[in-house]
Amino acid sequence: MEGLQYLASGFASALTPANLAFALAGCVLGTLIGVLPGLGPAAGTAILIPLTFTLDATGAIIMLAAIYYGAMYGGTITSVLINVPGEAASVVTCLDGYQMARQGRAGAALGIAAIGSFVGGVFAAAALVMVAPPLARFALSFGPPEFFALMFLGLCLVTGLAGQSLAAALLMTVLGLLLALIGIDPVRGAPRFTFGIPELYDGLGFVPVVMGLFGVAEILLVVEAPFRRLVETKLSGLWPSAEEWKRSGGAIGRGTAIGFFLGLIPGVGAVIPTFMAYILEKRLSKHPERFGTGAIEGVAAPETANNAYANASMIPLLVLGVPSSPTIAILMGAFIINGLTPGPFLFKERPDLVWTVIASFFVGNVILLVLNLPLVGLWARLLRLPYQYLCAGTLLFCIVGAYSLKGTLFDVGVMLVFGIIGYLLRKLGFPLAPAVLALILGPFMEKSLRTSLEMSAGDFGIFVTRPISAALLACAALILAVSALRLAALKSIRGGGS
Amino acid sequence: MKNVLFLLAFSTGLAFAQAFPTKPVQLMVAYPAGGSTDIAARIVAAIAEKDLGQSIVVLNKGGAGGQVGWTEMSRAKPDGYYIGFINLPALNTVILDPDRKAAFSVDAFVPVINQVLDPGIIWVKGDSPYKTLKDLLDAAKKNPSKISAATTGILSDDHLAILMMEEAAPGALFRIVHFDGGAPVMTAVMGGHIECAFDNVGSVFRRIRTGELRALAVMDTQRSPFIPDVPTMKELGYPTVISSSTRGIAVPKGTPQPVVKRLELSLKKAMDDPEHLKKMEEAGLQLRIMVGEEYAKYYRELHTKAAKYTEWARSRPHK
Numbered sequence: 001m002e003g004l005q006y007l008a009s010g011f012a013s014a015l016t017p018a019n020l021a022f023a024l025a026g027c028v029l030g031t032l033i034g035v036l037p038g039l040g041p042a043a044g045t046a047i048l049i050p051l052t053f054t055l056d057a058t059g060a061i062i063m064l065a066a067i068y069y070g071a072m073y074g075g076t077i078t079s080v081l082i083n084v085p086g087e088a089a090s091v092v093t094c095l096d097g098y099q100m101a102r103q104g105r106a107g108a109a110l111g112i113a114a115i116g117s118f119v120g121g122v123f124a125a126a127a128l129v130m131v132a133p134p135l136a137r138f139a140l141s142f143g144p145p146e147f148f149a150l151m152f153l154g155l156c157l158v159t160g161l162a163g164q165s166l167a168a169a170l171l172m173t174v175l176g177l178l179l180a181l182i183g184i185d186p187v188r189g190a191p192r193f194t195f196g197i198p199e200l201y202d203g204l205g206f207v208p209v210v211m212g213l214f215g216v217a218e219i220l221l222v223v224e225a226p227f228r229r230l231v232e233t234k235l236s237g238l239w240p241s242a243e244e245w246k247r248s249g250g251a252i253g254r255g256t257a258i259g260f261f262l263g264l265i266p267g268v269g270a271v272i273p274t275f276m277a278y279i280l281e282k283r284l285s286k287h288p289e290r291f292g293t294g295a296i297e298g299v300a301a302p303e304t305a306n307n308a309y310a311n312a313s314m315i316p317l318l319v320l321g322v323p324s325s326p327t328i329a330i331l332m333g334a335f336i337i338n339g340l341t342p343g344p345f346l347f348k349e350r351p352d353l354v355w356t357v358i359a360s361f362f363v364g365n366v367i368l369l370v371l372n373l374p375l376v377g378l379w380a381r382l383l384r385l386p387y388q389y390l391c392a393g394t395l396l397f398c399i400v401g402a403y404s405l406k407g408t409l410f411d412v413g414v415m416l417v418f419g420i421i422g423y424l425l426r427k428l429g430f431p432l433a434p435a436v437l438a439l440i441l442g443p444f445m446e447k448s449l450r451t452s453l454e455m456s457a458g459d460f461g462i463f464v465t466r467p468i469s470a471a472l473l474a475c476a477a478l479i480l481a482v483s484a485l486r487l488a489a490l491k492s493i494r495g496g497g498s
Numbered sequence: 499m500k501n502v503l504f505l506l507a508f509s510t511g512l513a514f515a516q517a518f519p520t521k522p523v524q525l526m527v528a529y530p531a532g533g534s535t536d537i538a539a540r541i542v543a544a545i546a547e548k549d550l551g552q553s554i555v556v557l558n559k560g561g562a563g564g565q566v567g568w569t570e571m572s573r574a575k576p577d578g579y580y581i582g583f584i585n586l587p588a589l590n591t592v593i594l595d596p597d598r599k600a601a602f603s604v605d606a607f608v609p610v611i612n613q614v615l616d617p618g619i620i621w622v623k624g625d626s627p628y629k630t631l632k633d634l635l636d637a638a639k640k641n642p643s644k645i646s647a648a649t650t651g652i653l654s655d656d657h658l659a660i661l662m663m664e665e666a667a668p669g670a671l672f673r674i675v676h677f678d679g680g681a682p683v684m685t686a687v688m689g690g691h692i693e694c695a696f697d698n699v700g701s702v703f704r705r706i707r708t709g710e711l712r713a714l715a716v717m718d719t720q721r722s723p724f725i726p727d728v729p730t731m732k733e734l735g736y737p738t739v740i741s742s743s744t745r746g747i748a749v750p751k752g753t754p755q756p757v758v759k760r761l762e763l764s765l766k767k768a769m770d771d772p773e774h775l776k777k778m779e780e781a782g783l784q785l786r787i788m789v790g791e792e793y794a795k796y797y798r799e800l801h802t803k804a805a806k807y808t809e810w811a812r813s814r815p816h817k
Binding site: 140142143144183184188189190191339341349447454455457 | 531561566592595597598599652653673674675676678681684685686689690691
């Protein structure tokens with residue numbers, strides 16, 4: 001229970017006025033981003049990273065984590081009120097949430113979503129406290145070959161789980177790895193793919209690239225979307241009725257469990273837990289026919305799962321240094337910009353920082369609960385802002401943010417180019433998550449690969465003769481094989497049907 | 499008439515020297531904020547600006563092992579308002595390694611004053627079977643190219659130090675494994691994946707004091723004040739294995755002499771200041787103040803020495 005001791009000092013530091021203010025600012029900004037249609041957590045964290053540059057590492061990470069949770073919750077508001085999910089993880093919430101709103105129960109839907117999110121988030125953060133220290137201790141025995149195998153496994157998971165086509169996902173992974181090769185060779189020191197442009201010597205900036213792929217591309221997609229009208233509904237009675245409570249209790253419990261466990265697996269993404277939680281509730285229900293017509297458990301389960309997932313997905317990042325989703329990859333970028341490498345050594349070297357951040361997860365969940373319930377009306381009014389102003393404003397914010405990274409127009413150019421690339425890739429149905437994860441993991445993978453080969457004097461056998469590394473690589477091969485078979489089966493079913 | 503001209507020339511020269519500096523001076527550090535070069539730069543800048551009469555702004559231009567910052571510095575206007583830290587031998591090897599395609603030569607920088615000398619050190623894990631340098635070298639002779647040795651980067655001072663060690667102890671060959679900076683070296687050696695590390699005193703002396711690590715030798719002629727119990731290479735019979743990382747301030751070539759002198763004056767005063775001594779001691783950074791010709795000579799001689807080992811490093815099998 002050493003975790004609890006550290007957690008106590010983490011709380012002391014997370015509750016200082018400055019860190020509390022960063023968490024609060026992050027929750028507000030995140031909710032705002034989540035409410036704005038189209039802009040989800042990945043876009044939100046990417047766009048807002050430059051805001052955190054003036055802060056110290058702890059403050060910056062607290063704020064970004066709060067933006068992440070805030071955006072996850074903000075997405076719910078638009079799902080319920082206008083049937084437009086603010087982000088992908090709130091898609092399921094539309095099904096029953098919007099129906100509840102039409103029946104005048106929007107308040108209860110948002111209320112139960114906030115409470116479920118709180119329960120799921122706090123439980124996942126508590127589990128993080130329990131499992132992280134022993135896991136991190138185990139990971140300390142990892143050498144370069146094991147880290148390479150682990151990151152390789154992470155990329156295989158993301159590739160295998162992304163989208164409908166393994167080929168498309170693999171293409172995106174390779175694209176990300178290729179982009180990661182740009183810059184000075186980390187071992188020999190020779191410039192690669194820089195075309196004599198000095199700005200490329202340090203590689204493509206991760207932040208301008210993700211700001212483009214997620215922020216700018218999302219804005220372009222939003223511009224295309226048709227305008228939706230707001231349901232004119234009274235937001236009274238945020239507190240669910242006794243009957244609604246009774247129906248939601250079990251759903252919140254099961255949603256927590258689903259979200260937590262799926263959060264541990266890299267590549268699952270925030271959407272799958274919400275669907276699984278929803279389907280499970282529907283199967284278990286005595287009245288499955290009520291789902292889709294405004295069943296409160298259809299809101300409680302996915303919303304709980306999505307926040308439990310968000311908190312649990314911090315575990316692979318903090319313990320192993322493997323990000324499990326694009327948003328987490330962006331958070332990892334924030335660590336790296338501040339000179340910190342997430343992973344087991346961070347627990348050892350900077351326990352103060354790690355535990356303050358973990359404590360801030362609890363603080364953030366409380367802030368979201370007390371902030372969002374009373375402010376729902378205000379957020380809803382924001383939806384009436386005309387799109388054109390929102391889009392122009394957000395784009396302007398992106399440009400200023402990209403410029404402020406290093407004070408060069410080059411980064412603005414990178415962001416805009418990747419905005420267009422991201423827009424085209426989305427239109428063509430290519431998944432972006434593998435590219436982003438490969439981009440951030442690429443340099444680490446390359447370094448551990450080459451260091452391993454230096455250790456073995458060039459013998460690739462080092463990856464299979466060390467047991468942990470061999471086991472991880474075997475898992476990776478299995479995952480690729482299974483997803484190839486799954487997708488092939490899917491294709492033959494479809495092919496036979498048409 | 500001649501006198502008037504002479505007087506005019508003299509007085510403008512004087513006026514120029516007195517006029518400098520009329521605006522803040524930028525002090526470039528070729529590494530990110532928070533590193534040990536940056537910490538030392540901020541300590542000296544805060545003290546020197548009082549005497550200089552203008553603020554000294556530390557400018558972090560990290561990237562590509564210092565190459566980004568030094569490229570920018572070599573292109574800066576030589577008017578004394580853009581000065582920077584040169585880290586040796588990192589700067590030398592960037593120039594010497596043809597792969598790096600450096601856009602500047604060794605003459606692009608004029609050394610003004612050296613601040614820090616962080617000696618090299620060989621260390622092993624606290625519970626390693628190698629108790630002394632002799633144990634380690636005997637093992638490296640018995641099993642050539644089997645004992646792995648970590649460096650903080652290719653062609654870093656640590657990499658060159660391994661080659662100096664191999665040269666001084668014929669028959670001893672290490673398997674050199676390059677990492678990216680001190681933190682991953684720590685990780686790999688503490689995790690038992692690598693046997694020993696060539697590193698610098700400043701980054702490890704605290705863990706040596708706690709016993710987590712065991713230092714085998716300091717690569718200097720005198721013992722380190724931070725770990726006085728550790729023998730030097732000279733004492734152990736290897737007087738040629740002298741390696742360190744030094745950090746000092748230089749100006750771009752072509753900076754007017756009066757400006758250089760003015761900077762040197764303020765920087766020297768600041769480095770001798772008790773506050774500077776105290777803060778550097780707290781930061782675990784060993785001072786070695788070298789001024790003017792002494793520093794310039796050190797820069798030139800080190801470049802020749804680095805050239806020899808860079809050549810070796812590039813031709814050695816299993817680099």
